[in-house]
Amino acid sequence: MQQQERQRLFDLLSIPTAPFREQAIHAHAVARLQRAGVAHFSDPHGNLVIGVESAADYRRLVRQRSQEPVRLFVAHMDHPGFHGRRWRDAHTLEIDWHGGSPVRHLRNARMWLADAQGYVGTGRLHNVELHEKGYCITRARLRLEGELARRGPARGLFGGFAFRRPVWRSGERVYTKAADDLVGVHCILETAVRLQRSRGDRPFLGLLTRAEEVGFVGAVAHLELGWLEARHRPLVCVSLEASRTLPGARIGRGPVVRLGDRRTVFEQRHASLLE
Structure with a gap:
């Protein structure tokens, strides 16, 4: 390439x-x-x-x-991710998950957040609820890490799991979200x-x-x-x-x-x- x-x-x-x-x-x-x-x-x-x-x-x-x-x-x-549902308080967002997901090592997992204009910040995953059959997240709460670049209605936010960067290269292999x-x-x-x-x-x-x-x-x-x-x-x-x-x-x-x-x-x- x-x-x-x-x-x-x-x-x-x-x-x-x-x-x-x-x-x-x-x-x-x-x-x-x-x-x-x-x-x-x-x-x-x-x-x-x-x-x-x-x-x-x-x-x-x-x-x-x-x-x-x-x-x-x-x-x-x-790609699987979440939609904001409602603000529980000034720093906690309740979310609904859409698509597949991991089901282990979820507590305090780092997540990115975005709105229609782009990335706005990050948060940590808490109070995770799994599907009744245990194969994916259904709902959770997100505790913000600092202030958002733009703060709007909860339903205007979405996101997913955050890694080192959205995309990076190590040798000949590409890693991405x-x-x-x-x-x-x-x-x-x-x-x-x-x-x-x-x-x-x-x-x-x-x-x-x-x-x-x-x-x-x-x-x-x-x-x-x-x-x-x-x-x-x-x-x-x-x-x-x-x-x-x-x-x-x-x-x-x-x-x-x-x-x-x-x-x-x-x-x-x-x-x-x-x-």
């Missing part, structure tokens, strides 16, 4: 995000696409569609009669810009979705628009993800093609090859 591209990745990874609080990521992506002259638009649910200028162009592309498949690359703009799925967002943006510069005629679509961490909200809403139902050409949909190491899928040994999860088989033909 060249230095300029690495810096673009680091800039993206530094932006705060959480489920339903992806606006800064969306704005950053739009600015990048505008500078490069890449066609894009937002669907009615706030997802960012890349490669076409409008819903009409989107439908026109997939309805063309052709054997050349449209490649649809998908990534989500959110939200590789899932901002690395996927970066890959789609870079692909779109490179295709634009090559001026090729490849049928490409990118889809950056909202609130994946709480039930694929943006992706499902986009599919329910029905724009893909009347297509007359093949469609290859690739979801880009960044997941933890699992048996047989070690970090650093190349892309991993995921064919299913605990509940769903994504591609039966390919999954059968593993049996």
Whole structure:
């Protein structure tokens, strides 16, 4: 990866995000696409569609009669985090958690806070309540570390776990607060810009979705628009993800093609090859 591209990745990874609080990521992506002259638009649910200028162009592309498949690359703009619920006192914020989370070593964990304009401060986690099945945080309290850069209504704040920095590098490895799925967002943006510069005629679509961490909200809403139902050409949909190491899928040994999860088989033909 060249230095300029690495810096673009680091800039993206530094932006705060959480489920339903992806606006800064969306704005950053739009600015990048505008500078490069890449066609894009937002669907009615706030997802960012890349490669076409409008819903009409989107439908026109997939309805063309052709054997050349449209490649649809998908990534989500959110990462698990919290929303402010109410101020308990001047220094304590009650929060609701959205998405998965650790369930151990939570007491006094350091958290970052942001509003619509960016980072505003940090706090420490207390009074954590876990889901009844014990697999994630549901509610907690946040004790502020010092004054916030901007103090507003509790519901205007969001945040997540704070680390040494939002993103840093150690040797050849990059550490960050939200590789899932901002690395996927970066890959789609870079692909779109490179295709634009090559001026090729490849049928490409990118889809950056909202609130994946709480039930694929943006992706499902986009599919329910029905724009893909009347297509007359093949469609290859690739979801880009960044997941933890699992048996047989070690970090650093190349892309991993995921064919299913605990509940769903994504591609039966390919999954059968593993049996």
